[in-house]
Amino acid sequence: MAEGAKTVAHMRPGDVGIILGFLDDHLSIKLMEMGCLPGSPVRFNFTAPFGDPICISVSGYELSLRLEEAGTISIVN
Amino acid sequence: MIQAKRQKIALIGNPNSGKSSLFNFLTGLNQKIGNFPGVTVDKRSGYCQLSPGHDAEIIDLPGIYSIYPRSIDESIVSEILLNKNAVEYPDKIVVIADATNLKRNLLLVTQIIDLGLPVILALNMMDLAVKAGISYDFNALSKQLGVPVVPINARKGVGLDELKKCIEQTSTSPSKSIFKIWSDAYVAIKDLRIHFDVISDYGAYLFLEQPQTLHFLSKENQQKIDDLRNRHGFFPGKFQGAETIQRYTFIQDLLNEVTLKTADLGWKKNSQKLDLILTHKVWGYLIFLGILFFIFQSIFAWAQTPMDLIDGFFADISQYLNKILPEGPLSNLLTEGIIPGIGGIMIFIPQIAILFAFISILEETGYMARVVFLMDKIMRKFGLNGKSVVPLMSGVACAIPAIMATRTIDNWKERTITIFVTPLMSCSARLPVFAILIGLIVPDQKAFWFFNLQGLALMGLYLLGFFAAIGSAWIMAQIIKVKERSYLIMELPTYRWPKWSNVGLTIVEKTKSFVFEAGKVIMAISVILWVLASYGPGDNISKARENVLAQSQNERLTKQGLEDRIASYKLEHSYAGIIGKSIEPAIKPLGYDWKIGIALITSFAAREVFVGTMATIYSIGKVDESAAEGQKTIKNRMKQEINPDTGGPRFTPAAGFSLLLFYTFAMQCMSTLAVVYRETKGWKWPAIQFVYMTSLAYLSSFIVFQIMS
Numbered sequence: 001m002a003e004g005a006k007t008v009a010h011m012r013p014g015d016v017g018i019i020l021g022f023l024d025d026h027l028s029i030k031l032m033e034m035g036c037l038p039g040s041p042v043r044f045n046f047t048a049p050f051g052d053p054i055c056i057s058v059s060g061y062e063l064s065l066r067l068e069e070a071g072t073i074s075i076v077n
Numbered sequence: 078m079i080q081a082k083r084q085k086i087a088l089i090g091n092p093n094s095g096k097s098s099l100f101n102f103l104t105g106l107n108q109k110i111g112n113f114p115g116v117t118v119d120k121r122s123g124y125c126q127l128s129p130g131h132d133a134e135i136i137d138l139p140g141i142y143s144i145y146p147r148s149i150d151e152s153i154v155s156e157i158l159l160n161k162n163a164v165e166y167p168d169k170i171v172v173i174a175d176a177t178n179l180k181r182n183l184l185l186v187t188q189i190i191d192l193g194l195p196v197i198l199a200l201n202m203m204d205l206a207v208k209a210g211i212s213y214d215f216n217a218l219s220k221q222l223g224v225p226v227v228p229i230n231a232r233k234g235v236g237l238d239e240l241k242k243c244i245e246q247t248s249t250s251p252s253k254s255i256f257k258i259w260s261d262a263y264v265a266i267k268d269l270r271i272h273f274d275v276i277s278d279y280g281a282y283l284f285l286e287q288p289q290t291l292h293f294l295s296k297e298n299q300q301k302i303d304d305l306r307n308r309h310g311f312f313p314g315k316f317q318g319a320e321t322i323q324r325y326t327f328i329q330d331l332l333n334e335v336t337l338k339t340a341d342l343g344w345k346k347n348s349q350k351l352d353l354i355l356t357h358k359v360w361g362y363l364i365f366l367g368i369l370f371f372i373f374q375s376i377f378a379w380a381q382t383p384m385d386l387i388d389g390f391f392a393d394i395s396q397y398l399n400k401i402l403p404e405g406p407l408s409n410l411l412t413e414g415i416i417p418g419i420g421g422i423m424i425f426i427p428q429i430a431i432l433f434a435f436i437s438i439l440e441e442t443g444y445m446a447r448v449v450f451l452m453d454k455i456m457r458k459f460g461l462n463g464k465s466v467v468p469l470m471s472g473v474a475c476a477i478p479a480i481m482a483t484r485t486i487d488n489w490k491e492r493t494i495t496i497f498v499t500p501l502m503s504c505s506a507r508l509p510v511f512a513i514l515i516g517l518i519v520p521d522q523k524a525f526w527f528f529n530l531q532g533l534a535l536m537g538l539y540l541l542g543f544f545a546a547i548g549s550a551w552i553m554a555q556i557i558k559v560k561e562r563s564y565l566i567m568e569l570p571t572y573r574w575p576k577w578s579n580v581g582l583t584i585v586e587k588t589k590s591f592v593f594e595a596g597k598v599i600m601a602i603s604v605i606l607w608v609l610a611s612y613g614p615g616d617n618i619s620k621a622r623e624n625v626l627a628q629s630q631n632e633r634l635t636k637q638g639l640e641d642r643i644a645s646y647k648l649e650h651s652y653a654g655i656i657g658k659s660i661e662p663a664i665k666p667l668g669y670d671w672k673i674g675i676a677l678i679t680s681f682a683a684r685e686v687f688v689g690t691m692a693t694i695y696s697i698g699k700v701d702e703s704a705a706e707g708q709k710t711i712k713n714r715m716k717q718e719i720n721p722d723t724g725g726p727r728f729t730p731a732a733g734f735s736l737l738l739f740y741t742f743a744m745q746c747m748s749t750l751a752v753v754y755r756e757t758k759g760w761k762w763p764a765i766q767f768v769y770m771t772s773l774a775y776l777s778s779f780i781v782f783q784i785m786s
Contacts (some may be wrong), residue, residue: 011403025318027564032321033143034566035181045349049358050454053463053565060340061178062569069564 008056009071011044017077018042019058024072035059037071084133085165086125086244087191089154090173092140092184093443095201099173100137100232101582103241108582118203120165121586127245136165139696140396144283145186148487152290156551158192159283160293161274165340169247176213176228186222187255193213193277195247196224199240203228209296209344218487221331223252230328250276254322255327257650258282265309272301286313304693348443349571355444356473361451372435376474376505380427387427391420396641399781410607416604420682422596424474428505432474432583433771435465437583439574442644446567453565459547461498462491462556463565469495469546473539476749479590480756488563493554496756497766500749501546503539503741509536513688516712518733542741545773549733602747606679606686609653617650631644642702653678667739667775668732668782680745686738731785735778 011017019040022028034060038044043057052067088103090096101108104123121137138157139150144150157165170423172189174182179200190196198219206212219226227243258266258278265503266281275281285306286289291299306312328540356359402408439445445467453463464486471479479499486492502512512535519534612618625643648654657674665676675692690715718727744750753763 019777026562027566029145029318029321030147030564030566032325033181033184033320034146035178037322037325037725046352048356048450048454049361051144052454053450054354055352055450055569057179060342061181062571063566064446064569065566066453066564069566 005074006076007071008042008044008073008075009053011070011075011077013044013046015044015077016041017075020074020076022072023074027069031065031069031073032049034063035061036063042075053057058060061077083124084168086133086135087157087165087167087170088135088137089143089170089185090140090201091175091185092172093180093568094140094175096137096140096173097228097579097582098576099171099199099201099237101137101236101579102231102237103135103718106582108586117419122165123127125241127241128646132242136167139503141185143185143193144319145287145292148484150484151487151532155283155290156293158189158194159275159287159290161276161281163293167194169197169244171197171199172199173199173231176200177209177211178201179213180325180332183331184324188279189325190222190224190251191254191256192283193250193254193280193300195249196251197243197247198222198224198226198230198242198443199231199236201231203236204230204233205344206340209340209342210338211340214335214337215637218331218335218629219653222255222336254279256324257657258314261309262311262316263719265305265311267304268309269302271297272305273513285311285316286317288313297784310432319324345571351572352569353446354707355447356451361447365448365451368439368742370431372470373473376428376434377508378433380431380505383427384424387420387424391416391423394421394736400710406611408516409485409611413611415600416583416601417689418607419596421603421686422592422600425505425589425664428474429478430588432471433478433578433584433587436471437580438575441573441579443570443572446569449565449567450569460491460557460564461493461547461548461550462488462495464701465491465495465550468499469502469543472546475504475506475591476500476746476751478587479750483756489561490554490557490559493762494550495754497553497762497769498546498550500744500746500770501542501549501742503542504746506683507538507740508702509685510533510680510687511535513691513712513715513739514728514733514737514740517715517728518730535594538737538741541738545742548681549769549773600635602681602683603686606653606681609656610651610675610679613647613655615650622649648675665780666782668729668735668786670727672689672718673736676743677739678753680740681747684740684745706780731782734785735782738781739774739778741774742777744770744771 005016005020005023007023008017019036019038020053021038022031025046037059040058045055045057045062047054048064053064054067054070055062055064057063081621088100100121100123103125107125108121123135123137125134127133141154144155145160146155146294158167158170165543170189170192172185182500186198192314200213200218213228215228225243225247226771227236227240229240231237254277256279257572262282262285263278265285266278268286269275269281270278273281273284275284287305288299288302291302294302300480307415344504355364395416398408398416399412402411420478436445439448448466449463451463452466456463456465465483466484468482470481472484476499479502480496481501483492483495515531515534519531519575522530617624621643625639625646629639629642653675654671656678657671658680660674661669661671664670664677669677676687679686679690715728716726719725720729722729750763750767753766754760757763
């Protein structure tokens, strides 16, 4: 990953990806508890008016998180 | 079967899994709200008849996503489940899971199963699952988890008979444990279970993993566990990530096996369309503002009539008792201290009930999560969190429930700041004070075409409180340096209609907890103030009548006028009057005299006491006129009050605005301080808050008075 991993924070509304892993140990547990699991598909739904926080679909429900947290979830798409 | 004692059933589940609906259905109106011992988390419990002659106590625990806590609310669950001696320690657990979102819900389910208590899994929202085309093999699910599974629809009450039967019949622990504890941790667990009576390996494992939830152990025992942890090289959080992954691996395999049909997400289409409007950059904020406006309108418009009725009702009781009871200090305490004190609490019920009706509706529909989503970025700029919006909104009715509502904020710094600034929002107790002062100094005229000047002034004061709150938050965010990460990871639930019985029960619950929590303090202060205002040193009070008669020999006073003057004389020579006079030098630069000083002091019980105190000091005497008339008289008396230094009226615009600002900013509410003390677990924050707000009030009043006069 020469130019840094692609993360959920890089996605645009409507994009779909698969979660690869996490760039932050501390947040990873909370994110996993909330259903963001490596191997799960994730869809970027929309952002709040100022572009942050964002809403994603994961594990069959809608989750909102800040861009900062989204930036710790690496994905492939 | 005859049971020796009533069984305790704990209700556990994710937020938004329908836990409250299930609790309400099981217990109906048979609920009581209390506190979990030692902490301030509201505890809801109630009784449910499982079968004829067989009752169980149902305890509703806060919604959690995992047994590992992140906020105060959440930690209560593991605290209770790990403490065998807790009063609330359950005999059985009902875990409720959202069938449309089983994967995430099962994480908690598997953790609870591993604790070793008898568990029943209630699979909720089966109606939505069916709509979404999901279907599960319940038998396989039950077999794989080792616990009975009951499909229910908690909103409509479907499947509850089966659930009750199942609760009654289940008495054995889950037949398997799901999490395989690694061998090096296992040694530590075995060691721990020799010394401590823990019913499962996983329970023991949590003793090692969660030192922060073990308050119930003695210092000695906590030390023992620390030693064990050190001896085995086990540190908290070490395996938490790995545990979560292992559990999800199990869950994925399980779901692959038991899912007969997967979801077709089409059923969420409407909810998604709604989100495009409600979180839109223009419409989203406009709609939110509109809702806020509507709520405040309703609080002030609808609450007025019941508030007047309550006011009148307590005045009538006082008067009636005054008539039938013999004269004496005890009857006076009852009619002038205790009953008005109770009245002072009850009068807030309409506003609090209306506010919580709205908040509960917004939460039930799922809109509240969108408000947090919309406001987070803005609030963060001021050191707050999107979740601070709810406390700030509630603060307009009363700071007490508002401060209690900050428990959902899991970041310590953001929560503390929210608690700190919430009392700056203009609460309903300030409204009567604002109303009378504005009526006194702002002319009742139209400005521009249709804006009423008095209305504008009132709105200005509310805005001032709001800006003071967010401004102070910003300053505090710069001062408090904490290296705690702030984050917002929050479910956005699918929109749905509110369930009205849940709304009703929330209103009852919140109102009750306000009456009992805040009520105690308001009551106590009212009585103390009554004593201060009724007694004084020496015999000035007992000789009031003679002294006044002597002074007014040459005046021809009516009987009423004489009584008024005696009441006024008594207050002046009471302890409260003496305190008022002694603080006069300090408040003179703000434009106040000792009479206003008394009002400032008595306002510490509750700000609206200002009006009553003014009535007494300016010797209005009896309150037998209707409320509106009464106010008019107080207003007139205040208008006529002369400032002996200037010879002009006491309540000049300068003094009036200075007083308005003082009431906007000052921390004049003992109940709020008491709640802040409880919520922050110490006197540090209430003390800082008191000093800060009072200084802010003093300074701004000083500046305004000096500039205007």
